[in-house]
Amino acid sequence: MTGAMGVAGAKAEPLPRLVIDDSARDTTSKIWYALPSGFMAVPLERLSPSTGSEPEQQLEKVETLVLDAAPAEVREHYLGALRDVRAMAEYMQREEIIDCCMGMHLADDGSSAASVFTVTLQQIDWSPPKVTVLRAVASRESAANIGLLTLPGDNPASVADTLVREFSVPGQRPQDLYQCTVYVPDPSGLQLAILTLSTTAVSVRPHYRQMMEGVAYTVSFVDPMPEIERAARGGFSRVKDDIASDFG
Numbered sequence: 001m002t003g004a005m006g007v008a009g010a011k012a013e014p015l016p017r018l019v020i021d022d023s024a025r026d027t028t029s030k031i032w033y034a035l036p037s038g039f040m041a042v043p044l045e046r047l048s049p050s051t052g053s054e055p056e057q058q059l060e061k062v063e064t065l066v067l068d069a070a071p072a073e074v075r076e077h078y079l080g081a082l083r084d085v086r087a088m089a090e091y092m093q094r095e096e097i098i099d100c101c102m103g104m105h106l107a108d109d110g111s112s113a114a115s116v117f118t119v120t121l122q123q124i125d126w127s128p129p130k131v132t133v134l135r136a137v138a139s140r141e142s143a144a145n146i147g148l149l150t151l152p153g154d155n156p157a158s159v160a161d162t163l164v165r166e167f168s169v170p171g172q173r174p175q176d177l178y179q180c181t182v183y184v185p186d187p188s189g190l191q192l193a194i195l196t197l198s199t200t201a202v203s204v205r206p207h208y209r210q211m212m213e214g215v216a217y218t219v220s221f222v223d224p225m226p227e228i229e230r231a232a233r234g235g236f237s238r239v240k241d242d243i244a245s246d247f248g
Contacts, residue, residue, distance in 0.1 A: 020225075023041065024225060025225060029223070031098075031119065031121055031220070031221055032225075033195070033218050033219045033220070034215065034218035035101065035117065036211060036214075038103050040101060040102050040103075040104075041101050042089075042101060042102055044089045044097070044098075044100055045093075047059070047085060047086055059086075066078060066082070067079060092118070096120050097118050097119065097120050098119055098121050100116065100117070100118050100119075101116070101117040101118075102116060102117075103115035103116070103117060113199060113200075113201035114199065114200065114201070115198065115199035115201070115208070116197070117195070118195070118196050118198075119195050120193070120194040120195075121191060121192075121194075122192045122194065123190065123191060124185075124190060124192050126188075126190055127189060129155060129185040129189055130156045132183075132189065132192060133148070133156050133183050133185060134158065136158060136183040136194075137159075137183065140160055140162075140181075142162045144162065145161050145162070145209075146158065151219070152217065153187070155187055156185070157183060157216045157219075158182070158183045159180065159182045159183070159209070159216065160181055161179060161181070161208075161209055161212075162179050163176060163177070163179075163202060164176065164177040164179065175200050176200065176202045177199070178199050178200070178201070178208065179196060179197070180196070180208055181194060181196045181197075181212075182194075182195045182196075182212050182213070182215065184216055184219045186221045191221065195215060195216070195219070197211070
């Protein structure tokens with residue numbers, strides 16, 4: 001599990017405002033990070049429940065309601081879409097993806113831009129964190145546009161992006177896909193967090209690159225909530241500095 005914390009900017013003054021997601025207080029969380037507003041978590045475990053479990057029964061009830069409400073001529077199409085969603089959730093879990101969020105944002109021209117954000121947490125053989133982040137980007141098929149980051153606590157991270165030309169999805173016209181990936185090792189050297197954002201809004205890819213680098217500065221493998229709450233009790237005048245320290 002992960003702990004997600006959304007960050008939004010106040011309109012009156014450029015002071016930070018934290019929106020703490022419920023998952024951030026999950027005692028089983030293994031990683032915490034902050035996302036800009038506009039992202040919604042996808043419940044992978046509930047979309048791919050174990051056989052005979054209560055979540056599976058609830059999902060089957062929802063599927064039945066959807067199919068009963070759908071016109072007869074499109075029921076088969078809806079059923080296929082529901083099967084695709086379950087298959088995708090199962091695939092993500094097999095690939096060690098522990099979190100998935102869908103993003104929807106408005107561009108300056110009024111158009112909408114959709115994105116998918118995923119988090120993978122891999123167990124790795126120990127090596128110095130700086131070596132780990134270099135190996136991670138070097139192992140990519142396209143090792144271009146590589147950047148190295150120094151996170152709070154002098155922890156290293158790396159970032160790389162790529163443009164997939166004419167990405168094709170069944171039933172949709174081919175289009176370009178932009179992907180940006182950030183690699184953040186646990187200071188222990190035994191885990192590697194892989195945060196990836198994918199979007200068809202390729203015209204604003206510098207914005208998404210900057211956003212992902214900002215997210216990297218918020219990643220923590222230790223529960224940051226006690227420190228955040230301590231800062232909040234000290235008054236909002238102190239919160240700004242603490243947020244800058246804790247979340248980049």
